[in-house]
Amino acid sequence: MTPRLDLLTRLPTDFGGLSAGRVERVEHELAPWEKRCHALADVLDFHKIINTEEKRRGVEALGAELIGKLSYYERWIVAFANILFEKSILTPDQLERKMDEVSTRFNSASAE
Amino acid sequence: MAKHDHDHAKGSASDYVPGFFEIMEMAVGELLVEKQLIGAHEIRRQIEVLDSRTPALGAKVVAHAWVDPAFRARLLENGRAACEELGITFYDDTGLIVLENTDKVHNLVVCTLCSCYPRPVLGLPPDWYKLKPYRARAVTEPRAVLAEFGTIIPDDVEIRVSDSTAQVRFLVLPKRPAGTDGLSEEELAALVTRDAMIGVVPVEFHGDCRSSQ
Amino acid sequence: MAHISKIVPAEGEQPGFAPGDRVRVGVRFPIGHYRVPHYIRGKTAVIERVIEPPAVNNEQEGFGRNAGSKRHYYRIAIPMTKLWPGYAGSASDRLCIEVFETWLERSPPEDG
Numbered sequence: 001m002t003p004r005l006d007l008l009t010r011l012p013t014d015f016g017g018l019s020a021g022r023v024e025r026v027e028h029e030l031a032p033w034e035k036r037c038h039a040l041a042d043v044l045d046f047h048k049i050i051n052t053e054e055k056r057r058g059v060e061a062l063g064a065e066l067i068g069k070l071s072y073y074e075r076w077i078v079a080f081a082n083i084l085f086e087k088s089i090l091t092p093d094q095l096e097r098k099m100d101e102v103s104t105r106f107n108s109a110s111a112e
Numbered sequence: 113m114a115k116h117d118h119d120h121a122k123g124s125a126s127d128y129v130p131g132f133f134e135i136m137e138m139a140v141g142e143l144l145v146e147k148q149l150i151g152a153h154e155i156r157r158q159i160e161v162l163d164s165r166t167p168a169l170g171a172k173v174v175a176h177a178w179v180d181p182a183f184r185a186r187l188l189e190n191g192r193a194a195c196e197e198l199g200i201t202f203y204d205d206t207g208l209i210v211l212e213n214t215d216k217v218h219n220l221v222v223c224t225l226c227s228c229y230p231r232p233v234l235g236l237p238p239d240w241y242k243l244k245p246y247r248a249r250a251v252t253e254p255r256a257v258l259a260e261f262g263t264i265i266p267d268d269v270e271i272r273v274s275d276s277t278a279q280v281r282f283l284v285l286p287k288r289p290a291g292t293d294g295l296s297e298e299e300l301a302a303l304v305t306r307d308a309m310i311g312v313v314p315v316e317f318h319g320d321c322r323s324s325q
Numbered sequence: 326m327a328h329i330s331k332i333v334p335a336e337g338e339q340p341g342f343a344p345g346d347r348v349r350v351g352v353r354f355p356i357g358h359y360r361v362p363h364y365i366r367g368k369t370a371v372i373e374r375v376i377e378p379p380a381v382n383n384e385q386e387g388f389g390r391n392a393g394s395k396r397h398y399y400r401i402a403i404p405m406t407k408l409w410p411g412y413a414g415s416a417s418d419r420l421c422i423e424v425f426e427t428w429l430e431r432s433p434p435e436d437g
Contacts, residue, residue, distance in 0.1 A: 016247065016362040016365075017251060017362075017364035019248065020248035020249055022245060023246045025240050028239060035159055042162075042203065043150050043158055047149065051389075053387040054389060056225070057358040073137075077140065095143065099135050102130075106130060224362050225362060254405075254414065267414075270419065271414060275421070276423070277422055278424075280398075280400070
């Protein structure tokens with residue numbers, strides 16, 4: 001298979017058999033927002049608003065560069081947003097306005 | 113970063129300013145609640161569910177299997193049903209296959225495509241399990257990967273790597289270490305680590321952990 | 326009680342493969358979401374276990390199918406020496422993985 005077709009047909013998350021370095025035994029305590037994000041994923045799956053497989057597909061669809069540059073739960077929340085847009089549950093405009101609103105709450109609170 | 117509770121902090125008086133992705137997470141959650149697609153308390157409840165799932169649960173399952181041969185048989189036949197006997201509910205549709213380590217077989221679990229992990233019984237996976245080196249190499253050179261964890265498996269022992277790709281999740285039932293005949297079930301459970309139930313290390317007993325005698 | 330005969334099961338209701346069967350993973354490279362890693366494509370394997378009950382094809386589930394069209398998944402085993410030329414570990418080491426029925430075809434007996 002040509003490199004171009006391999007790039008197209010191999011998912012950016014399909015790591016089995018690729019070369020890689022040592023396993024570094026890193027772990028971290030989840031930040032509160034990461035835990036909320038994980039809980040959100042579970043709740044979305046319970047309701048089948050976004051099932052777990054759709055979430056995986058959504059992360060894959062971010063592509064190799066974003067997958068490499070975003071952290072685990074950053075990938076999840078961006079994937080959720082994209083899927084919610086695809087399903088016409090949210091629009092990008094709605095999300096942006098709500099994010100502004102949330103951001104303002106913190107800025108005004110901390111601007112003391 | 114200032115600590116704040118699990119509720120969406122509504123402009124607390126602290127200096128904490130959430131980053132872009134946290135703001136997105138809060139915004140998505142609030143919009144879904146506003147649209148009545150999820151309930152206002154569901155995320156909070158699910159955080160409680162997640163917090164209640166730790167490797168201690170898996171350790172209890174392992175210890176119980178070590179002391180109760182009939183339970184062990186049921187566990188190997190249907191991992192989810194046996195865990196449910198002990199009160200460990202599975203909040204999703206995953207199944208559980210428990211993989212028994214013996215003198216002839218050593219099991220190792222990985223998810224090469226993402227991060228599938230037996231969360232209802234072990235809690236959340238460590239970062240290394242989700243990163244490329246482990247996912248790429250556990251299936252190509254498991255013995256070298258195990259050696260990086262300090263685990264050497266003799267050549268006459270088969271290594272069986274399970275790559276989780278579908279609905280089933282895996283829990284390794286490690287070998288019970290020698291010299292533990294006198295330990296209570298609780299003391300046995302205290303020996304069982306998360307990494308032993310992933311299969312990267314054995315359970316160890318050095319004969320010096322008992323509080324009595 | 327005697328086994329009742331003349332029952333016709335629905336298509337896909339009964340497993341097409343049984344433990345011990347030799348199968349081959351399809352040599353197909355579709356684009357889109359998949360759960361069959363590249364490293365096992367085209368490999369010969371032995372059925373270890375039939376996963377019950379039948380379930381949705383996870384490749385379709387990734388695009389929002391939450392019900393219907395259920396078939397079986399199978400836990401299959403592949404010797405490491407057959408996956409990787411020059412495999413450095415023991416010849417008895419094996420890889421086990423779950424695969425949806427439509428990715429598997431019956432394979433002729435061992436041809437070395």
